[in-house]
Amino acid sequence: MTQAHSAPSDQPGRPALSLHIPEPKFRPGQKPDFGGLRISKPGEIPRPPIDVAPHDIRDLADGVIRVLDDEGRAVGPWDPGLSATDLRRALRFMMTTRSYDDRMLRAQRQGKTSFYIKCTGEEAIGVGQSLALAAGDMMFPTYRQPGLLIARDWSLYDMACQVFANAGDRMKGRQLPVLYSVPQEGFFTISGNLATQFIQAVGWAMASAYKGDHRIAAGWIGDGATAEGDFHYALTFAAVYRAPVILNVVNNQWAISTFQGFAGGENATFAARAIGYGLPGLRVDGNDILAVVAVTRWAAERARANLGATVIELVTYRAAAHSTSDDPTRYRPADEWEHWPLGDPIVRTKQHLIARGDWTEARQVQLAAEVEDEVQGAVKKAETLGVLGKGAQHRPETMFEDVYKEMPPHLKRQREEFEGGR
Amino acid sequence: MTQAHSAPSDQPGRPALSLHIPEPKFRPGQKPDFGGLRISKPGEIPRPPIDVAPHDIRDLADGVIRVLDDEGRAVGPWDPGLSATDLRRALRFMMTTRSYDDRMLRAQRQGKTSFYIKCTGEEAIGVGQSLALAAGDMMFPTYRQPGLLIARDWSLYDMACQVFANAGDRMKGRQLPVLYSVPQEGFFTISGNLATQFIQAVGWAMASAYKGDHRIAAGWIGDGATAEGDFHYALTFAAVYRAPVILNVVNNQWAISTFQGFAGGENATFAARAIGYGLPGLRVDGNDILAVVAVTRWAAERARANLGATVIELVTYRAAAHSTSDDPTRYRPADEWEHWPLGDPIVRTKQHLIARGDWTEARQVQLAAEVEDEVQGAVKKAETLGVLGKGAQHRPETMFEDVYKEMPPHLKRQREEFEGGR
């Protein structure tokens, strides 16, 4: 028993060591007040040229790039100059995303699926970044970016079929709801294992560079999942091989019940992680669609110009529960989102369009109704086809397919056994 | 076959992407010239107070903290003010380390062991850091820091028995040579799997803090192994819980045949990794014993004052082959070390002592002979007991012990089978 020889030491005059345990600012019952949060002013942060040396823009990791001011005006060098048409499309996609989320949550409550994950409050990220990327670029998302697909006008019906795991589910009922896969839109099959996609995105980008292609890759990861090894692999490989990839950290403040301080967010920003690898790290208001588009474009330009990878931290707030299995009132004030200083991305986009004179409250009401109809139509159609365990389903024996490209003998025998036993 | 839909895109007017492959400056047959290497001047880097905000000393990760100048004088704020006695001890331990390495290499050539790893050129790290830590502190080393033990006056005979895997080997012949384990000196059992010890050091430090102890932990890792997930875990946990730990990256430029550019060293220093976690990152001349002691003390003071972890990058050069299984002339100029601008730590320490008037060439000759005798005596004694496969050995049936605390029935059966079959 040699290990036990090491008895705690007593050093008179020295303070005893103690363990620091991070604590979120507010717990249930407390009144949230984000007054202490350091947020840059809109327009304040400079926009460097894309060929800037990463070392020279270390400070960008500490600020928050914002374009929309409190009056809904676009200010400063990061204004991407989106046309009214583009902005109205973005607004529509964000609203579609939220409406779809709401409807699917109801469907889950009605037992039509066992599980659902919303992205409420984070719609500007999926939608804005999708619009900033080009067709052919490859996206390695998490479950929290359905906006990437919706902004490509991907079929809501197809998505709903996946959630209902019905006969229209291209994934044949194999995956948890919302773990979509859409190769047609460059949307990689979402993994239930967090973080793995981050280094895969880098590998894809390396392959594109290897082939002299022009397409770039983008990966997403949550604040919580940055603590996994794959995050470190991604930044290391991206830096070493100057891979044309955008590495997005979606800091929505929470990882289920765990606030971002447990991922290291108390001591430095997630954008600052980039610094240690010699990568540029930008931090952006994730609820500001203009800033999101602008920053993503900057990183995409850089990647396409063979200047390598960029880390983007998107600062946002997870407004809804983690998933339908979660009850956030157990660990945070129920109204915390209402106090979130960066607001609601949909409201802010609307406000901006109105401020520009490109939109009215009346048109907003009209659009909301349109979106509602579209979502309802698509989801209804999917429901009519089938929902979990009811209606048109894939045949269960399909579960033996696609383990390998061709079914090996032992799986054929198992399929026979299964069919014989039913 | 949907995956194949993604054909490379052609974008006229755009450069095709290309993959960056890091290349070391010099390959065999080329003339090394480290003129381009940016190294701070001795004494140039300021010494901040230990309670400095890590953010305020980000620049320290870019410089190289040095104390000894080219004339062997100690200059600047990092001079630890070591007594002549302490310095002579340090010199002796470094020389002992090198002499032991040389002798064991010869033993390996003579077939007395199958394998050996030298740390030539890096002696100031093990010796200096060991002297800067307190008794009771826990060290989680790699195979490249035998100086940690030697500087604690640990028995060379004991170490040699481990290398020869003879009956005196406390590890009962179970571990590759040099993977020592010395709980008595707070020297953790070295793992053959790289990097794992780094997060373990953090866990030990967390435990010490949890218990209100005063002892701190230190971990070591090579430049190459920083690319493993454990490195990221270590920095994350150390930052989140403010663990009293020193996280040392020994950048000896090479990981077997792979130069440090493949670990990301082209784009940022290894000390800079600390920045993204909100930890202080110091970079130090690893061949300058005074600087090594000073920087380690600074980090230790910080940890003991409950201010948390420090990352230290020790800049050095692996002068010898990676191990006896390696032939470095295949991948780097044979004389690269001679051009290494930070010199030989033993020569520099001697020069400093002489410059101080605390040493002479004659005493150096005398010490070298003493050290030689001591090493020879210890190794001879161990050899006399036994070497790999010859002389006094542990009984082979001991291999069934220590898999568990108590031998479970299936291992007892296997031991019986083994004994019956011999």
Add this chain to the structure above:
Amino acid sequence: MTAMTLAQALNSAMDVMLARDDNVLLMGEDIGYFGGVFRCTEGLQKKYGPGRVLDTPLSEGGIVGAAIGMGVYGLRPVVEIQFADYSYPAFDQLASEAARLRYRSAGEFWAPLTVRTPYGGGIFGGQTHSQSPEALFTHVCGLKTVIPSNPYDAKGLLISSIEADDPIIFLEPKRLYAGPFDGHHDRPAASWDGHPHSEVPDGHYRVPLGKAKIARPGNAVTVLAFGTMVHVAMAAAADSGVDAEVIDLRTLIPLDIDTVAASVKKTGRCVIVHEATLTCGYGAELAALVQQHCFFHLEAPIGRVAGWDTPYPYAFEWDYFPGPKRIGAALVKAMDAKAW
């Protein structure tokens, strides 16, 4: 004695050990303030403080690596991996480190670590919340693997595990947390209320590691099972009318081969059941041992009923899950050597 669910019994085990031993601490994702996604640590942070029931970074490799360091210091960390499927990022720390410290240092260092993690299907968790990776751990010498099937055993085995000086993989059948699920998914969910093994002593007691238990005595065929499958096998015996002797292994490593061999020698027949994929599952080892120890007693080939060799398909939970019907058919087949 209190009536407890399996989750409550685990909670009680940790409560008892936190109270008794200062060196015990809990670590895991969402286990502290929140009480764990399966509520197993509910109330413990409130009782013992955030420094003893630690929320952690989302980093299974980091959690296990840090816990090993704590174990080396002298603590007894109890780690929760949120789902067994997420143990893989920690595989290196478990297999190369936790399992090897004692051996490589010839007993000088060790880490008395308990890794709790929910495993198995039955909750529509899809392929990354339903896996049963026990065989990946049972192949790693130096680890012990424990799987309880009821509240009484769960508490006693967890206390033994926390007190053990070896690293323990403690797999919790998540479908049993709330009730003794027997595979009849179309019937109302059973609760632990009134189940004989849900009466749990409030204080400290041990169920020894390495000892199996006969869950249902019988003479016709021996069924080897653990975790959820113990209940499903008993249902299969009842449904099929085959007088099976169901053995609840409780500890996979070290295995109680004596109890297993005695039963098979008595019945002459054996069916092995687990949820993990068939190929190279723990059932393979059981089959190899049974034929070795009982060769001259076996009257029919040893049957294995297991998860198919595919990932766990979300929508086909009950086609995948080895339910009472499949097991019953295997029992009937085991009774008739000519059926093979």
Add this chain to the structure above:
Amino acid sequence: MTAMTLAQALNSAMDVMLARDDNVLLMGEDIGYFGGVFRCTEGLQKKYGPGRVLDTPLSEGGIVGAAIGMGVYGLRPVVEIQFADYSYPAFDQLASEAARLRYRSAGEFWAPLTVRTPYGGGIFGGQTHSQSPEALFTHVCGLKTVIPSNPYDAKGLLISSIEADDPIIFLEPKRLYAGPFDGHHDRPAASWDGHPHSEVPDGHYRVPLGKAKIARPGNAVTVLAFGTMVHVAMAAAADSGVDAEVIDLRTLIPLDIDTVAASVKKTGRCVIVHEATLTCGYGAELAALVQQHCFFHLEAPIGRVAGWDTPYPYAFEWDYFPGPKRIGAALVKAMDAKAW
């Protein structure tokens, strides 16, 4: 035809594939400029450039994760993990990702990845350079596991693996790189020179995955082996005088059960040999399958000779290694049911 060592044959397979298919690239620690610590990629970077034979960060999880992304792009990455013992940091990417992509996307995405890695003992590598982790991979559905035993097969199997659209774990018996080691460590090391299977075609050819080979025909007892153990088993047959039929499995998943079962039905006896630790090793699955398929033909229990259930102890290489003497004793015992 050229006489090649096993290492040279592997090199030739990669050379052929790099030349034929632009989408093939190699990645690994020290494999590029240096040519690999076992020299398997020697000369290939010089021939194909540092962008096709990539040195990498020291990060097995990163290498495999990046290779998966490359596979999704459409490349065919061939990854080297320097020692099989170091595959564990990549375990999550292998088991949760490479093995699952095709299934979870219902065939829309996949990664045609080949992971080469040296395994096994015989070189005094100690516990972290000697492991045989094949059973950790054979339990993961979606992976195929291949282990050659000679230069001819090695090249043909590696080409088949690189061309396959499934992720392949390609385990290389490191003790065979230079010569056909038969376990007689006290005799001069044999070289591949003049060995019948060292004559290797220079160009492209395939050895199909999933097909075993009878390495030594015999009638008394069937020996199931792969990699190094094929040679050791043949030596054991010769030394012991037991007329063993030695089957070289070559592919563990999918297994050629037909060849295995036909042989055991002929001989009525079976001994399984591997270097990996016994418990839950691949031999367990073989034993389970053999008793299932050949129950009524078996005249004695199936024997298993394997690594002891301990880490590989550095100084006791030959006490640990399942050598010809131990295997010979198992053959003799298999011939005599009363010996059990």
